[in-house]
Amino acid sequence: MVENRKKPDKSAPLPLYYQVKTIIKDKIEQGDYKSGCKIEPERELAKYFDVSRMTLRKAITQLVDEGYLIRRAGEGTFVRKPKFRQGLLWLTSFTEDMKNRGLKPDSRTIFIEEDRACYYLADKLNIEENTKVIILKRLRKADGEPMCIEKSHIPKFFLKSAELTMDSLNGASLYDFLQNEGIYLNHARETLEAGIADQEEAGLLEIQIGAPVIYRERTTYNSKNTPVEFVNSTYRADRYKFYVELMRKD
Numbered sequence: 001m002v003e004n005r006k007k008p009d010k011s012a013p014l015p016l017y018y019q020v021k022t023i024i025k026d027k028i029e030q031g032d033y034k035s036g037c038k039i040e041p042e043r044e045l046a047k048y049f050d051v052s053r054m055t056l057r058k059a060i061t062q063l064v065d066e067g068y069l070i071r072r073a074g075e076g077t078f079v080r081k082p083k084f085r086q087g088l089l090w091l092t093s094f095t096e097d098m099k100n101r102g103l104k105p106d107s108r109t110i111f112i113e114e115d116r117a118c119y120y121l122a123d124k125l126n127i128e129e130n131t132k133v134i135i136l137k138r139l140r141k142a143d144g145e146p147m148c149i150e151k152s153h154i155p156k157f158f159l160k161s162a163e164l165t166m167d168s169l170n171g172a173s174l175y176d177f178l179q180n181e182g183i184y185l186n187h188a189r190e191t192l193e194a195g196i197a198d199q200e201e202a203g204l205l206e207i208q209i210g211a212p213v214i215y216r217e218r219t220t221y222n223s224k225n226t227p228v229e230f231v232n233s234t235y236r237a238d239r240y241k242f243y244v245e246l247m248r249k250d
């Protein structure tokens with residue numbers, strides 16, 4: 001695999017470790033190094049690039065820190081799956097997102113329960129305190145791999161004909177279910193925050209306790225600007241990066 005790879009230019013002003021890192025990173029991004037594949041031992045790579053082991057290790061360590069590579073004790077260094085690049089402009093469902101990526105969406109319902117809105121939830125959903133709310137907590141998967149945990153809160157009065165139950169949802173799309181109920185989601189407001197996985201999140205998402213996660217909070221509205229859904233989600237930070245295009249104000 002190393003044979004047709006570029007070599008660092010020792011006369012260039014860029015640090016050698018940075019050049020080596022860029023060459024390996026380009027190969028990962030271009031798919032020459034496939035996700036899941038094991039890269040050559042450091043000794044071999046250092047020899048090929050004609051750099052010291054220390055320089056090579058610095059390049060590899062940065063690629064590990066940036067989520068391109070993963071070191072497995074006793075096994076070697078492997079190429080990680082590329083992160084999902086999720087745009088922040090369009091209101092889509094998890095099911096749509098995964099299908100658009102050619103992946104099979106799935107969800108495991110952790111619980112569905114009915115409760116009364118506390119002050120906080122009432123404020124988020126613009127309803128009276130104590131209004132009945134359906135709370136749905138799910139683990140969302142893509143091709144069997146855990147991606148995020150979602151806890152959706154929906155005022156019960158929206159659900160007129162069908163009941164939102166484990167059976168009615170049965171691993172399917174919540175947004176499709178709401179649409180079948182005649183509820184059309186029009187727009188949403190979101191916030192993203194950094195966090196670290198607690199024991200429950202780590203167990204469900206199959207990551208280490210304390211691993212970075214992204215907390216995503218969404219309020220989804222119908223066309224009358226009435227909140228229909230308030231969601232707290234926990235996304236794996238090693239699998240997601242979010243993307244938005246910005247324009248100058250003036």
Ligand code: GLP
Pocket residue numbers: 092093094095096150152172173174175176216218231233
């Ligand atoms: C996304 C959003 C959630 C929303 C979910 C609905 O993941 N971040 O806020 O609840 O989609 O997805 P689905 O219709 O697949 O159940």
